[in-house]
Amino acid sequence: MYRTLTPVAGQARLGNHGDMSLAGLITAVDHVGVAVRDLDEAVAFYESTFGLRKVHEEVNEDQGVREAMLAVGAGETQTQLLAPLSPESTIARFLDRAGPGMHHLAYRVTDIQAAMAAVRDSGMRLLYDEPRRGTAGSLITFIHPKDAGGILVELVQPAG
Numbered sequence: 001m002y003r004t005l006t007p008v009a010g011q012a013r014l015g016n017h018g019d020m021s022l023a024g025l026i027t028a029v030d031h032v033g034v035a036v037r038d039l040d041e042a043v044a045f046y047e048s049t050f051g052l053r054k055v056h057e058e059v060n061e062d063q064g065v066r067e068a069m070l071a072v073g074a075g076e077t078q079t080q081l082l083a084p085l086s087p088e089s090t091i092a093r094f095l096d097r098a099g100p101g102m103h104h105l106a107y108r109v110t111d112i113q114a115a116m117a118a119v120r121d122s123g124m125r126l127l128y129d130e131p132r133r134g135t136a137g138s139l140i141t142f143i144h145p146k147d148a149g150g151i152l153v154e155l156v157q158p159a160g
Contacts, residue, residue: 022118030108030156031069031078035094035101039066039083042100046070052079062133064089069135080106080135104142106154112139115155119143131157 036042039057046052052070055078059066064086070079082103084092094103109115112131119126124147134140137159145152 022115022122025109025111025115025118026107026155027110028108029077030106030154030158031080032102033080033082033104033106033154035091035098035103036081036083037095037100039068039081042081042083043068043070046079046081056136058135059085060133060135061085063091065091067135104152104154106140106156109155109157112141112155112157115157116141119155124148 034042043054047054047070050072052072054068055071055075056069057067063082064084065082066085067083068081070081072078082091084095086092091103116126116131119141125144127142127144131139131141134154134156139157139159141155143153143155
């Protein structure tokens with residue numbers, strides 16, 4: 001159910017990325033992804049119920065979603081609301097299977113390529129061979145939930 005990463009920096013084999021474990025690349029919880037059927041309704045709910053504030057909204061055709069990022073407190077950690085663009089999107093299939101709710105947990109990383117190498121070196125599976133475009137031009141990938149205790153884990157390198 002869990003794949004174990006080497007916990008001591010300098011022991012993971014990372015090829016051209018130097019010696020660093022995944023733990024040395026994660027800097028924060030970036031966001032929690034929540035699948036919703038109606039984005040506008042969900043934004044209104046999170047704003048009025050929890051006092052969150054929308055700081056970003058976009059359509060991500062590559063991921064098949066309309067999404068909003070809502071700041072929690074000072075905004076260091078956010079809630080990402082994801083609504084499907086079509087019945088064939090990954091989020092639509094998730095909603096059909098599980099209903100609305102938590103979809104993934106995202107960790108911010110300093111170097112997406114090094115993080116992907118650390119994940120591969122640990123024996124965990126990535127859903128993408130190469131990073132994809134995420135929210136606001138970030139680079140993302142996902143760790144297979146069967147290798148992460150049943151949780152879909154996203155790794156995010158912010159744009160810039």
